[in-house]
Amino acid sequence: MFPHDLEALAHARGLSFSLIRFAGPQRVGHDFTPERWCSADEWSALIMKTRYTVILSMIAGAALGGAAIQGLHAQAKPPVYLVTEIDVTNPDAYAKEFAPKAQAIIKAAGGRFIAIGGLAGVGAKPVTALQGTPPKRVTIQVWDSHEALKAWFNGADYQAALKIGEKYATFRRFAVEGVSQ
Numbered sequence: 001m002f003p004h005d006l007e008a009l010a011h012a013r014g015l016s017f018s019l020i021r022f023a024g025p026q027r028v029g030h031d032f033t034p035e036r037w038c039s040a041d042e043w044s045a046l047i048m049k050t051r052y053t054v055i056l057s058m059i060a061g062a063a064l065g066g067a068a069i070q071g072l073h074a075q076a077k078p079p080v081y082l083v084t085e086i087d088v089t090n091p092d093a094y095a096k097e098f099a100p101k102a103q104a105i106i107k108a109a110g111g112r113f114i115a116i117g118g119l120a121g122v123g124a125k126p127v128t129a130l131q132g133t134p135p136k137r138v139t140i141q142v143w144d145s146h147e148a149l150k151a152w153f154n155g156a157d158y159q160a161a162l163k164i165g166e167k168y169a170t171f172r173r174f175a176v177e178g179v180s181q
Contacts, residue, residue, distance in 0.1 A: 078178035079142045080149050082111070086137035090168040091119045098165035105161055106141060109152035115140040137169070142178075149175055 088094050103113070117127040118137030127134040143149040152158055165171070 076180075077145060078180045079144060080146050081114075081176050081178060082139075082141040082143060082149060083174045083176070084139045084141075085135035085172040086118070086139070086169050087172075088119050088136045088169045094119075094165065094168040098161060098168060101161045102158070102165060105155075105157050106152065109155065109158075110148050111141045111143050111152060113139060114142050135172075146175065146177070 106113070115125070116139050117125045118135060124137065127138055143152075162171075
C-alpha cells in the first residue's frame, strides 16, 4: 500500500491518526531518517520547533540590528560649517581670478557650498539684510570635520589661491560645529 492509501483508509474508518513521510535529509538531533514514518503529532512538534527557532532568530536579528544602528548614530560627528564674510574691492578681478579657482579647490578637498551670496561670484544669490549692513559677499560651506577644514585652509593650493584673492578682497571667517540630530 502507498502512504496516501493508508491515510485514506484511516480517514474512511474515522481514525484521527495520519502518517506523514519525512523525506528530507537527516538532521542532527533528530532521529528522522528518509524512510521513517512519523505521526502527525511528531510532525507537528517538529514544525512548531522550527517555527519557534525562526521567530526567535528574527527577534534576535532585529535587536542586534537596532543596537548596531544606534551605535553608528552615536559615533557620527555633526558637520562643521564655515561662514565667510568677504568685502570685495574689485568684483571683476575677484570673479575671474579667484572665485572659480577657490571653489574648485574647496570641492576637491571635500567642502560643499550650501550658500553663496553677494557680488562677484559664480552662482551668487542676493544677500538680504535683516539687521545691520550685510557683507558684499558671503559663503557658507559644510565640512565633515574641523580636521578636514584645517587641512584645506592650510593646504598649499588654497594658500596660493588666497594670495590672489587678498588682492581683491578682505576675508572674515567663522567655523562652527553643527548641532547633533
